[in-house]
Amino acid sequence: MSTIGFVGSGNMAEAMINGILKANVYRPGKVYTSDIRPERLSYLREHYGVRTADSNAELASKVDNLVLSVKPQNMPEALESIKDAIKPDVLIITIAAGIKTANISSVLGDMAIVRVMPNMPAWVDEGASVLFANEKAQSKVEVARLILLSVGEATVVEDEDLLDAVTAVSGTGPAYFFLLMQEMIKAGIELGLPEDIAKELVLQTAKGAAILAERAAENGETPDVLTKKVATPNGTTEAAFKVFADRNFEEVVLAAVRRAAERSRELSVG
DSSP states (O other), X not given: OOXXXXXXXXXXXXXHHHHHHHTTSSOGGGEEEEOSOHXXXXXXXXXXXXXXXXXXXXXXXXXXXXXXXXXXXXXXXXXXXXXXXXXXXXXXXXXXXXXXXXXXHHHHOSOEEEEEEOOGGGGGTOEEEXXXXXXXXXXXXXXXXXXXXXXXXXXXXXXXXXXXXXXXXIISXXXXXXXXXXXXXXXXXXXXXXXXXXXXHHHHHHHHHHHHHHHHHHTTOOHHHXXXXXXXXXXXXXXXXXXXXXXXXXXXXXXXXXXXXXXXXXXXXX
């Protein structure tokens, strides 16, 4: 069995570690982690039984597959720390938003690199990940995809520029839904519902709506079709939708997603 290492061991790295161990893609002894926080490494070692490295360079010298799971602003320092230690035939998987494969190659050289945009539902094995493989990684992209399939769905695209849109839609997308849920809870409380009941109603409604939309899609029904089934003429849903329309809800959503995509592009140039 090959080895895998995570340079940076934050929340998304932990979600991936949890997923690959549960799916038996890797055994704990084949998983390495490094991080600037000793307490974080201690937690991962004790909780998951994985190995820890004293430095990024030490980790890079040991693994066959290396996940760059640091924040975009920390990527230059992380790359410098491993460039003299990394194996020439390693598969690099980067999950840092906005960092292009060319940016990584400019420091590490001609390496097999797969760029991935995962998202937070990977924590519950319901992630939506999109992968792009550079030319040298074409023969290894399925290795990366197998890793991401352990935490949800994983799709490969041929155009790296699409990852900016992916970042805006699914990478940051869960937060849009969380924001809507929080505001609906607050509205329910404002209308007189006890807080616990408001939370229960909103969370179950969100869960039910997502499951219904997924099953309807299998029959070719879009969210727009489902909307029309709920919004009866002159009913309560239609009344709410008129407020959304008056406040330019569609334009707000489009502007927000566009801005997220722009920020992803900005991160790629520093």
